[in-house]
Amino acid sequence: MRKANISSPEMAEARQQGFFNISEASKLSGVSSKMIRHYEQIGLMPEANRTFANYRIFNESDINTLRFIKRSRSLGFSMKKIATLLDLYHDKKRPSAEVKRLANEHIKELEESIAEMQEMHAALSNLAKNCRGDERPECPILEGISCSHH
Amino acid sequence: MRKANISSPEMAEARQQGFFNISEASKLSGVSSKMIRHYEQIGLMPEANRTFANYRIFNESDINTLRFIKRSRSLGFSMKKIATLLDLYHDKKRPSAEVKRLANEHIKELEESIAEMQEMHAALSNLAKNCRGDERPECPILEGISCSHH
DNA sequence: ATTGACATTACCACTATGGGAAAGTCTAAA
DNA sequence: TTTAGACTTTCCCATAGTGGTAATGTCAAT
Numbered sequence: 001m002r003k004a005n006i007s008s009p010e011m012a013e014a015r016q017q018g019f020f021n022i023s024e025a026s027k028l029s030g031v032s033s034k035m036i037r038h039y040e041q042i043g044l045m046p047e048a049n050r051t052f053a054n055y056r057i058f059n060e061s062d063i064n065t066l067r068f069i070k071r072s073r074s075l076g077f078s079m080k081k082i083a084t085l086l087d088l089y090h091d092k093k094r095p096s097a098e099v100k101r102l103a104n105e106h107i108k109e110l111e112e113s114i115a116e117m118q119e120m121h122a123a124l125s126n127l128a129k130n131c132r133g134d135e136r137p138e139c140p141i142l143e144g145i146s147c148s149h150h
Numbered sequence: 151m152r153k154a155n156i157s158s159p160e161m162a163e164a165r166q167q168g169f170f171n172i173s174e175a176s177k178l179s180g181v182s183s184k185m186i187r188h189y190e191q192i193g194l195m196p197e198a199n200r201t202f203a204n205y206r207i208f209n210e211s212d213i214n215t216l217r218f219i220k221r222s223r224s225l226g227f228s229m230k231k232i233a234t235l236l237d238l239y240h241d242k243k244r245p246s247a248e249v250k251r252l253a254n255e256h257i258k259e260l261e262e263s264i265a266e267m268q269e270m271h272a273a274l275s276n277l278a279k280n281c282r283g284d285e286r287p288e289c290p291i292l293e294g295i296s297c298s299h300h
Numbered sequence: 301a302t303t304g305a306c307a308t309t310a311c312c313a314c315t316a317t318g319g320g321a322a323a324g325t326c327t328a329a330a
Numbered sequence: 331t332t333t334a335g336a337c338t339t340t341c342c343c344a345t346a347g348t349g350g351t352a353a354t355g356t357c358a359a360t
Binding site: 118133 | 214217218221222224225226235238239241242243244245246247249250251253254256257260261263264267268270271273274275277278281282283284285286287288289291292295296
Binding site for chain 2: 315319324325
């Protein structure tokens with residue numbers, strides 16, 4: 001798209017000023033390069049600065065944001081909630097009540113998903129425990145799934 | 151696309167022969183019309199018979215298949231596993247061991263998901279329990295997410 | 301100057317479900 | 331019989347989060 005308007009490498013220079021390229025940022029944050037770009041695209045990350053050659057460069061603060069996203073994901077937060085969490089994180093005058101409300105909402109969703117999966121687990125275990133699991137075709141699992149006594 | 155080659159309604163006729171149109175099939179099976187078409191498209195359902203006007207018609211056996219899919223979904227099985235389950239269901243010489251293996255595999259996956267979500271739940275609850283949730287900005291939740299002591 | 305490792309964008313894929321538009325069909329009432 | 335409203339068809343798009351690939355350009359080191 002855009003030709004570099006200086007021909008000498010400038011990534012080295014950026015690095016000396018404390019910047020990282022995308023694969024360094026990836027290693028430091030644990031977020032894949034692919035996802036870093038994606039997070040920028042959906043507005044979760046600010047648009048990264050670029051070298052003249054159009055390479056993204058990241059600073060410490062960007063790395064922290066990526067780590068924040070990474071940890072939020074590992075807690076199961078959706079991207080939308082993470083966007084809100086990041087806004088709250090950057091707002092030094094936030095009321096902690098808002099963060100807590102968001103967290104509690106997510107905790108509730110986790111509980112609902114867990115309960116749902118536990119129901120599935122119980123129902124299926126129940127069907128499976130009576131299945132002999134041999135070479136014969138009789139199968140309480142299939143009967144349980146197909147018959148209407150559900 | 152195709153013009154009906156008889157002009158009188160024939161859905162009524164089909165109904166008298168024990169067939170259902172898609173919305174009847176939907177009501178009887180609990181699967182949305184949209185998903186019935188989708189299941190047919192991905193090969194989970196056999197291609198439905200059609201009236202001359204190109205409307206799908208379903209018989210009792212189709213309804214049973216739809217219910218089978220519906221119940222399998224409610225147990226959390228993926229479409230791929232459901233396809234296999236359906237094959238086994240229709241194979242009257244299946245070894246029940248195969249069904250049981252599939253079920254146990256899914257049970258294991260459920261257990262893994264549940265464990266994962268329980269970890270999220272525990273970690274987040276832990277962070278949330280120390281958050282006062284008032285108008286002040288101090289927030290152990292945000293600190294926990296942003297700080298590296300993870 | 302060349303080469304291999306990396307960056308960029310622009311696509312497509314997945315899972316399962318739903319929404320909507322445009323065109324055609326059915327059913328019931330006027 | 332005509333007409334209105336409900337329904338059907340196909341086709342495309344969207345969701346959430348992640349990954350893959352391909353074409354093109356750049357960096358780093360030989």
